Amino acid sequence: EPEVTQTPSHQVTQMGQEVILRCVPISNHLYFYWYRQILGQKVEFLVSFYNNEISEKSEIFDDQFSVERPDGSNFTLKIRSTKLEDSAMYFCASSAMGGRGYEQYFGPGTRLTVT
């Protein structure tokens, strides 16, 4: 069964450093997402991406964040200058189409620890 994969599973970085979290969505999917979950808190939407453009972003997704689909398979989340409060589990998801009937398939997550 096709699945969303994410690398690395755990990333430790120092405050102020740039990190890139990588995701490989399901191959025929067209919509891509990033969510995050700070320890003990809710899973929060960060950004959705379609046709090489951001289609929606939350207030969390400020200028320090960016997303990119550099090739036909990867979908990346970059944090330019990490802060302690960026420590969280980051989930990538993809769906075949947008809309309520199309399931968002989630990856296993990348745990980001900022020290």
Next chain:
Amino acid sequence: AQSVTQLDSQVPVFEEAPVELRCNYSSSVSVYLFWYVQYPNQGLQLLLKYLSGSTLVESINGFEAEFNKSQTSFHLRKPSVHISDTAEYFCAVYKAAGNKLTFGGGTRVLVKP
């Protein structure tokens, strides 16, 4: 703005006993509701969803959820749990504008033998 509340953060339950996980939502527009499950060290997997039609929806592994518009609830139930149901369960509301899910805080189910 939409919000989702899961009233129980943890639910311990014995094997073969029933379980109910509560979920309430707030929304002024049509809602589309989901339950996701996260097994240890895995990603979120869709368990079941309500889009329209019958208010009772079922999953392949014995879970069911009932959409109750008047009570703005979408509680998840299983009449008899297994050890393998130990996981965290997330209720979510789909928002068409932005094509995104809003999640509740999650309920951790621990099934004891």
